[in-house]
Amino acid sequence: MSPRFGALLYKRVHMRGLGYLFLSILSQVRSEALKVIIGHVGHRVTLPCAYDARVQGLVSFCWGRGKVPTFKCSNRILAAEDGEVFFISDTRYQLLGRVGDGNVSLTILNAQPSDAGVYGCRVELPGWFNDYKVNTYLVVEEAPSDQPGTQDNVPATAGTQKEGDDDTTKRTKQVEDGLKAFQEVGNICRLAAVVSITVLFILVFISSGRRSCPRQHVTTSTVENIYQIV
Template sequence: MRGLCYFYLSILTQVSSSTRTVTGFFGHNVTLPCSYDTSGHGVLSFCWGRGVLPTFKCSDTIVSSRDGAEPSSESPRYQLLGRAADGDVSLTVLDAQQSDAGLYSCRVEVPGWFNDQKVKIHLVMEEEILPTSVAENEEVVGDTSLDKIAEEKLKPFLGMGNISRATAVFLFAIIIMLLLVFRRRFLPKRALERPQTSPAENVYEAL
């Protein structure tokens, strides 16, 4: 008979219970959510523990509070950073490590028979994967990659240099052509305009 009572009691204690998985990264803070509505009964007693919740209270309690009192913590790494007065009793684990992985349980003691609100969270710890920076990629590839990158960056400027050189050559060619045309048109006329001397004057000049 007593065993049957414990069986029914264990079933009733599963009411208002939920389970979720939270993933944390080594060396970072991780928050395990737990909250309740304060509009019905005001600020309530609660506790956080590691492992499966017993019939009453918490097993291996790490944070707890009675009737709105200041929460007590087993370690400064366990913090309540939300507003407990508003029903936010989420647990934050500071500088989480592999040893912090496992099952956590939150119990909020709601007045009445078997009305406690229970939340079970499985914390999984992983190594954070950081994106590889562009500088690291360039170092891994080597000098050839750097040369290609420099060439790509300088390509617009090199193109502008080619255009400038072509323009200069074109203008120089036009100037040469203008000089040739000018010489052909004006120099013969000037030669004809020179005064002609008589033979006697030429002999005199020769003497």
């Protein structure tokens, strides 16, 4: 293989690798909206997560504390394989929906302030990088004095909405707006990182290309001199 062909192949491989790196980082720069659920201390609260079991069948899934990572679930609190639950970290975590229909929503019994935070649901659908992911931010507040401790966090309809429910809706909107603003700041930082890394790699690539040119010239000249001597 000639030095010129080798140098050309080297550049193509590095450019392709740079492109893959750029796309990989750029894929992280997106708005990942969190669903916001507001529960009350002493009540049960349900975090929604569902898929079409009629199409996909019974699949593996998990719940964790924290946003859904690249693989599996962070700080796993519940896991199931082919629809059968094999791990639950706390008996307060329950699946009260019809799992056979694809409803894998997580219900937390007797919610406490320590339960507040981000929860991630991953449903392992068939195919490469095809998993269904839901990230939910749970807010736990003190229960209104006129509500019994067994009431669920069922959203009120337009016909049955009460003043307390309207206040909850407003607070949910405020939390969502705050999270959205925080995520936008994170996206700007990630975008700046993408641009900086891309420029750095381009500079390194150009610099390495310049250093490789004299070496190729010397090698070619040496080979020609050997042929002349022979």
